Amino acid sequence: AQKVTQAQTEISVVEKEDVTLDCVYETRDTTYYLFWYKQPPSGELVFLIRRNSFDEQNEISGRYSWNFQKSTSSFNFTITASQVVDSAVYFCALSAEDRDDKIIFGKGTRLHILP
């Protein structure tokens, strides 16, 4: 069965601090995809990243970076120099082509950036 666990329900940090959101996944598929989405207070889902299971290279996009480690089944997300606009709920998610690409979401981590 597929499962995504985001152990941190809620995190608060002061602006400009770095923060890492943890994500651990379970799957028996050999080919799968991992995602992060942001859900700001307005409620829409904002796509941040998709990685496939064969690409373990870490990725950096501006203040965002992602650390994919297959050995520990983790796909952690770090925000550097956090800003108040980063306040949102962040979802880690998993899909597999052999399962019709249905996306399995974690329960989300609510991130508060305090000014």
Add this chain to the structure above:
Amino acid sequence: NAGVMQNPRHLVRRRGQEARLRCSPMKGHSHVYWYRQLPEEGLKFMVYLQKENIIDESGMPKERFSAEFPKEGPSILRIQQVVRGDSAAYFCASSPRVSGADTQYFGPGTRLTVL
């Protein structure tokens, strides 16, 4: 290229009424997924449709819920005889699904409130 459109954005129904949620996929996308987000929860897969076909409805409640994606027009998620527990945000996503696990593009969601 317009994104995925959902309407209405907000829908209020009294218990026992019917709710119809519409999703217009991105141009050229023939695959639609519906997800439900209960308050303070992550998104959960409901149903996957292609034009005129239901491919996977394993996440749909057994009663009162139905979905369609006709040859012409939007995909419709229909909830009959709504109850308070149906109050949630309903998101649809579309995909071209040409090869591999193409990224699903999410609509802004419909927020259903049952009084």
